[in-house]
Amino acid sequence: MENVKMQPTNKNKKFVALSLTAITALSLTLAGCGSSNNNNAASTDGNTNTAKADNTAAANNTAKADDTAKADNTAASDEKVTIDFWFPWGGDFQKDFKKTVVDPFEAAHPNIKVKMTFVETTGQTQASDKLLTAIAGGNPPDVALFDRFLIGSWAAKGSLTDIKGMMDADGELKPDDYYPGLWAEVVYKDGVYGLPWGTDNRAMYYNKTLMKQAGLDPEKPPTTLEELDAMAEKIFKKGKNGKYDQIGFIPWMNQGFFYTQAWNWGGKWEDADHNLTPNDPQNVKALQWMADYAKKYDIANLTSFSDAMGQTGMNPIWSGKVGFAFDGNWVLNDLAKYKPNFEWGVAPMPAAEGHPSVTWVGGWSYVIPKGSKHEQAAYEFLKFVAGKEGTLDYAKRANAGNDITAMPAVNDELKLADNPNLKVFLDLMPTAFTRPVTPVGSFLWNETMRVQDLAIHGKGDAQALLDEVKKNVDAELAKVGG
Amino acid sequence: MATVGTTTKDNTAALVQTKRKKATKFETKLALFGLLFASPWILGLLMFNVYPLLASAYYSFTTYSILEPGKFVGFENYTTLFKDDVFWKSISNTLYYTFIFVPLSIVQGVALAMLLNLKIKGQGIYRTLFFIPSLVPEIATVIIWLWLLNPQFGLVNFWLDKIGISGPPWIGSEAWSKPSLILMSLWGTGQAVVIYLAGLQDVPQDYYDAAQVDGANAWQRMRTITLPLLTPVIFFNMIMGMIGALQNFVLPYTLTNGQGTPANSMMFYVMYLYTNGFAYLKMGYASAMAWILFIIVVALTAIIFATQKRWVHYQR
Numbered sequence: 195m196e197n198v199k200m201q202p203t204n205k206n207k208k209f210v211a212l213s214l215t216a217i218t219a220l221s222l223t224l225a226g227c228g229s230s231n232n233n234n235a236a237s238t239d240g241n242t243n244t245a246k247a248d249n250t251a252a253a254n255n256t257a258k259a260d261d262t263a264k265a266d267n268t269a270a271s272d273e274k275v276t277i278d279f280w281f282p283w284g285g286d287f288q289k290d291f292k293k294t295v296v297d298p299f300e301a302a303h304p305n306i307k308v309k310m311t312f313v314e315t316t317g318q319t320q321a322s323d324k325l326l327t328a329i330a331g332g333n334p335p336d337v338a339l340f341d342r343f344l345i346g347s348w349a350a351k352g353s354l355t356d357i358k359g360m361m362d363a364d365g366e367l368k369p370d371d372y373y374p375g376l377w378a379e380v381v382y383k384d385g386v387y388g389l390p391w392g393t394d395n396r397a398m399y400y401n402k403t404l405m406k407q408a409g410l411d412p413e414k415p416p417t418t419l420e421e422l423d424a425m426a427e428k429i430f431k432k433g434k435n436g437k438y439d440q441i442g443f444i445p446w447m448n449q450g451f452f453y454t455q456a457w458n459w460g461g462k463w464e465d466a467d468h469n470l471t472p473n474d475p476q477n478v479k480a481l482q483w484m485a486d487y488a489k490k491y492d493i494a495n496l497t498s499f500s501d502a503m504g505q506t507g508m509n510p511i512w513s514g515k516v517g518f519a520f521d522g523n524w525v526l527n528d529l530a531k532y533k534p535n536f537e538w539g540v541a542p543m544p545a546a547e548g549h550p551s552v553t554w555v556g557g558w559s560y561v562i563p564k565g566s567k568h569e570q571a572a573y574e575f576l577k578f579v580a581g582k583e584g585t586l587d588y589a590k591r592a593n594a595g596n597d598i599t600a601m602p603a604v605n606d607e608l609k610l611a612d613n614p615n616l617k618v619f620l621d622l623m624p625t626a627f628t629r630p631v632t633p634v635g636s637f638l639w640n641e642t643m644r645v646q647d648l649a650i651h652g653k654g655d656a657q658a659l660l661d662e663v664k665k666n667v668d669a670e671l672a673k674v675g676g
Numbered sequence: 677m678a679t680v681g682t683t684t685k686d687n688t689a690a691l692v693q694t695k696r697k698k699a700t701k702f703e704t705k706l707a708l709f710g711l712l713f714a715s716p717w718i719l720g721l722l723m724f725n726v727y728p729l730l731a732s733a734y735y736s737f738t739t740y741s742i743l744e745p746g747k748f749v750g751f752e753n754y755t756t757l758f759k760d761d762v763f764w765k766s767i768s769n770t771l772y773y774t775f776i777f778v779p780l781s782i783v784q785g786v787a788l789a790m791l792l793n794l795k796i797k798g799q800g801i802y803r804t805l806f807f808i809p810s811l812v813p814e815i816a817t818v819i820i821w822l823w824l825l826n827p828q829f830g831l832v833n834f835w836l837d838k839i840g841i842s843g844p845p846w847i848g849s850e851a852w853s854k855p856s857l858i859l860m861s862l863w864g865t866g867q868a869v870v871i872y873l874a875g876l877q878d879v880p881q882d883y884y885d886a887a888q889v890d891g892a893n894a895w896q897r898m899r900t901i902t903l904p905l906l907t908p909v910i911f912f913n914m915i916m917g918m919i920g921a922l923q924n925f926v927l928p929y930t931l932t933n934g935q936g937t938p939a940n941s942m943m944f945y946v947m948y949l950y951t952n953g954f955a956y957l958k959m960g961y962a963s964a965m966a967w968i969l970f971i972i973v974v975a976l977t978a979i980i981f982a983t984q985k986r987w988v989h990y991q992r
Contacts, residue, residue, distance in 0.1 A: 303889060318934035319955045325694075327953070330742050347957065351743040437828060497848035498939070500826035637956045643935060644762070651850060651939040669756075673739060 275571045276307040276333035282322060284317045286593065294587045299578045306571045311335065320344060320636070325563065329353045334563035336572040342379045342390060342559040343629055343639075349382040350633035350674065355562040356385035360573045367581055375555055375628040376600050382631055390600040393557030394522045395626050396449045397618050398543045399511045401518070403536035404429050404440065408517075413558070415518075415541040417551070418484070419458060420516060422544045429517035430491065438499045443518040444491075445484045447500055447510060450520035452646040453554070453639070455480040457627055460549035464630040470638060470667050471519035473660035476546070481649050488650035508532060509526030523619040540618045554623040554629070557600065568619035598623065632669045641666055711832055736963035739832070742953075746960055753964035761967070762948060763941060769854065772946040774921040777858045781865045784912055789872030790902070803873075810866035814926040821860045822931070847931055850941045857927055857942070868913045874900065875909035907988045915980055919973055925950070945969055 218514045255317065281287065288310055313335075316323040320341045328334040330353075340348075348354050363368060367389070369377045376390040403410035408428040416422040426442025433439035441447075445455055461476030471477070488496065503510040511519045512532040518542050542551035560580050562572045578584045585604045589597065596616050600603055602623070611617045629635060645659040699707070711718075734755055739746035757763050792803050809817070824831050825846040833843030844852045883901050892900070925946040928936065934951065936943030945965070953962030 316954065317929070317950070323954055326742050326957075348743065351741055359977060435837070461928040494849050496843045498845045501845070501848050502826055505826055554933050569981035634956075640935075640951070640955065644940065647935070647937050653939050655910065674741075 202611070214475065239618055268540050272305065274305050275568045276309050276338060277566075277571050278309050278311060278312050279337045279339075280313040280322070280325060280335040281339040282313060283339070284312060284314070290311060290591045290593070291588060294591050295579055295584045298587060299575060299584065302575060302578070303571075306574060308575060315341075321348075329563045329565060332565050334565045336562065336566040336568050337530060337575055338561050338563055338608050339391075340388060340559055340561045342376070342388070342557055343635060345380055345387050345559065345561065346382050346631035346635045347633045348561075349385065349387040352614065353564050354387040355564055355566060355569060355572075356387060357389075357562060357573060357576065358384070358386040360570075361386060364577075366577060371582070371603070372600050373555070373602060373623050373624045373626065375623075379399050379628045379631055388559035388561035389576050391558045391560060391580050391585065393598050393600050393623075394524055395527055395553040395555045395598070395619050395622055396520055396522050396543060397553060398541050399519050399521055399525065400539050400541065401511075401514065401516060402539055403514070404517045412537065412539075415539060416544045417541075419544050419546050422624060426517055436495070438491075438495055439498055439518065440515045441483060441496070441510075441515075443487075444496055444500065445487050446646060446650060447516075448519050448521040448525075452481060452484065452642050452649075453629070454520060454543070455484060456642075457552050457554055458543055458549075459483070459546045464632070468630065468632070468633075470630060470632060470671070472638065472642065472663040472667060473657070478656045478660055479546070481645065481660060484646065485649040485652070485656060489652065493650055493652070496644050509559070511538070523598060523616060526615055542618065542622060551622070553619075553626065554627040555623070556629070632671070633674045634667050637670050638663075638667050679805050691785045700839075732963040732966055736967050738960045739958075740960040740963070741957040742959050743957065750813055750958070753961050754900050754968075756961070757964055757968065762943060765940045766936075766943045766945045766948040769941065769943060770922055770924065772854055773858065773924060773944070774918055777861055778914060778917045780858065781810060781862060781868060782914060784862055785868040785872050785913065786903075786906065786910065788869050789876055790898075791875045792869065792873055794811055806869060807866040809864045812864070814864070814911055815930055817860060817864060817929045817937060818927060820865075821856070821864060825856055825859075847942075850939045853938060853941045857924075857931070861921075861924075868917065870907065872909055873908050904989045908990055911980070911988045915977055918980070922969065922973055922976075 281291070290312060296310065300306065300308060301360060313322050313324050315321060321344055324354065325334065325340075327339055329562075345354065349356075361531065372390045373393070376393055380386055380388045380390055398415065400415045405415075405425070406414040408425070410425055410428065416425050422443060429440060429442035430438065431440045444450070446452065453463075455479040456474070459476045459480035461474045461480055462471055463474075463477075465471050500510065503513060504517075508529055509521070509525055510516045511525060511531075512528060512534050514536045515533055526540075543553065545551050560576045562569060566572050569628060579588075580600070582601060582604060585599050585601050586607065588594075589599050589608055596613070598610065598616070598619060599608070605611070605620060605623075611620050629639070632638065641663045645654075645663055648654050649656055649659055682843060729872060735746075737746050737750060788806055791804060792799065812820075827843065827845040830843075830846075832846075836843040846852050846856045859971075879902060883905075884897055887897050887901060922945050924944050928942045928944045929947050929950075932942045934947065934955075936947060946969070949962045949965040949969070952958045952965065
């Protein structure tokens with residue numbers, strides 16, 4: 195702090211300082227958008243391989259891009275192309291996938307090389323900001339492993355390639371090759387925007403030991419939500435300072451959040467004409483039921499319990515302190531790690547009286563982002579990885595665990611049903627629901643999470659909250675012209 | 677000291693005058709040369725600050741989604757925002773956090789700096805210890821505090837229990853989530869402390885000596901010498917702290933997985949902006965939010981500036 199610098203309080207200086215502060219503030223505010231774009235653009239360039247360099251200039255030139263695609267076709271045997279494949283998974287995926295899928299593919303297609311690039315998903319968006327900006331910038335990868343759930347909204351914005359024409363032309367893969375729900379997720383309006391791949395669904399895990407201690411028959415898990423409520427009540431147990439030692443059931447724990455519970459109550463998220471129906475009467479009942487749980491068992495106390503569980507890094511199911519929990523087939527994989535010292539079982543999730551047991555699926559798909567320079571080669575790759583051969587090859591890897599593939603025929607061949615726990619999940623697949631394919635899928639999802647959170651904290655009544663969601667998603671839809 | 681100021685002013689005036697007369701060839705060359713050397717920075721400013729700024733101003737009037745250019749909708753994004761409950765909730769959360777965190781951080785920062793300015797043995801070690809939290813990445817801060825504040829087995833509730841208080845559920849409860857966040861943020865204000873410390877060491881020792889001769893006690897010396905002379909630094913930290921607090925993102929985002937739970941009590945402004953832009957692909961809407969935040973920041977900064985005459989003492 196030199197005297198000279200600090201001395202004058204004259205107006206000029208003040209003005210300069212104020213505007214400097216303003217500019218700093220503004221650039222800080224906007225830095226999030228600006229700089230991340232720039233970073234992404236830079237790294238995209240870094241990832242672009244040299245083989246594609248001459249095409250880069252023609253990135254936005256569709257005529258040229260078509261030519262390139264044709265060139266792939268005609269010169270299939272001699273012209274070499276390298277396709278860029280972005281995947282969002284760390285860990286062993288790259289090694290396993292390269293060995294079991296990419297190597298056989300390259301052997302069968304000597305003119306196509308696959309370059310794998312790990313591009314992480316960003317935050318809770320389920321997609322990657324890098325992929326987003328790469329597509330927007332006209333320089334995307336040729337193939338991306340993509341959350342199927344987002345196909346609706348990305349296809350609506352014209353950022354994915356419709357592969358229906360290519361599929362029809364060669365007729366190798368058909369919609370019937372996949373489970374109906376999964377196929378529905380890759381179709382938007384009349385186009386096909388990807389091929390389904392790995393998948394998962396939900397069922398109920400139950401703790402036989404806790405059931406026995408509560409005087410229940412451990413071999414008879416609940417089949418209706420009413421039975422579940424009654425059995426769960428007997429398992430809730432408080433320890434010292436009034437905190438829960440063990441929990442019967444928390445409707446929103448693990449995979450049991452509102453989206454799931456609405457289906458369990460026989461509710462729906464869209465009608466036959468694909469109109470979104472968040473305020474379906476059964477959805478309202480489901481949310482009300484969840485709010486009642488929160489009230490009856492005290493939300494603060496329940497949250498304390500799940501926070502504590504969450505921090506052990508262990509799925510609450512394996513802690514042995516939870517009677518019933520809804521979760522996915524992937525949880526079976528943790529078994530080897532935790533080796534619980536209690537007896538447990540898996541059964542379909544109980545449904546409301548008079549409704550059948552249901553489940554819902556999510557999972558992954560392969561897509562060709564709009565602007566790919568080697569569409570035809572990319573499609574060859576899609577056909578291979580998401581076709582029977584590639585699906586089977588990858589599913590046979592050593593650490594496949596309790597995965598379910600998107601193709602019933604492959605699951606049969608792998609004899610997945612021989613594993614009784616996995617069979618519970620597998621049997622639910624043919625009738626599994628998927629989330630509505632809509633341009634506002636992410637928005638609807640977050641809205642349901644928002645009102646769930648409000649409802650269980652006693653902020654607002656279920657009907658009013660869901661009417662509001664309906665109003666909000668309709669307004670969003672009107673804006674995007676869906 | 678006043679003379680120094682005037683001289684500088686006269687010099688500048690003289691310079692300006694010569695320039696107005698006519699710049700010599702040499703001066704023009706010199707100016708161009710200067711611009712050449714500054715050009716990487718200027719280009720960077722234009723490309724990475726000015727252009728995105730103007731672009732976002734334009735986008736705030738469109739339905740831009742990143743993936744498509746979107747159409748022009750006039751003020752619709754702004755009018756929709758004013759009807760958006762979550763937007764208002766995020767503003768009230770952010771202001772709540774800012775108005776409590778910033779004053780607390782100033783009090784805590786000044787107090788810590790005064791302690792760290794004492795001439796005691798091992799002071800270097802203390803200074804390091806208090807600075808360490810600001811070196812820890814924010815994500816790590818989140819994980820540490822999630823453990824400390826765990827309602828069932830956290831250390832904080834454990835000690836509260838020892839003195840007979842049943843601790844709150846902290847992050848899991850609507851009433852305590854923001855106070856928890858403020859607690860975490862206060863933990864990482866080492867950087868401000870360093871600036872206060874520099875300010876304290878800049879206070880001339882003769883002032884204290886003179887005050888001591890006049891019989892001023894420690895409290896009086898602090899009130900009449902230290903604090904007034906520290907006000908420029910407090911002023912600086914207040915503005916920077918406020919801007920930072922208004923843009924609070926990493927802690928609440930990682931604490932709540934981007935959901936702002938429970939009951940939206942942790943939905944902060946920039947978090948909602950990010951969700952709109954990147955999760956819902958409503959970049960136009962997000963741009964509108966960015967501009968509203970900008971206006972809020974400028975307004976609050978202007979208010980603080982307007983008050984500075986009353987409490988900031990530059991004169992020595």
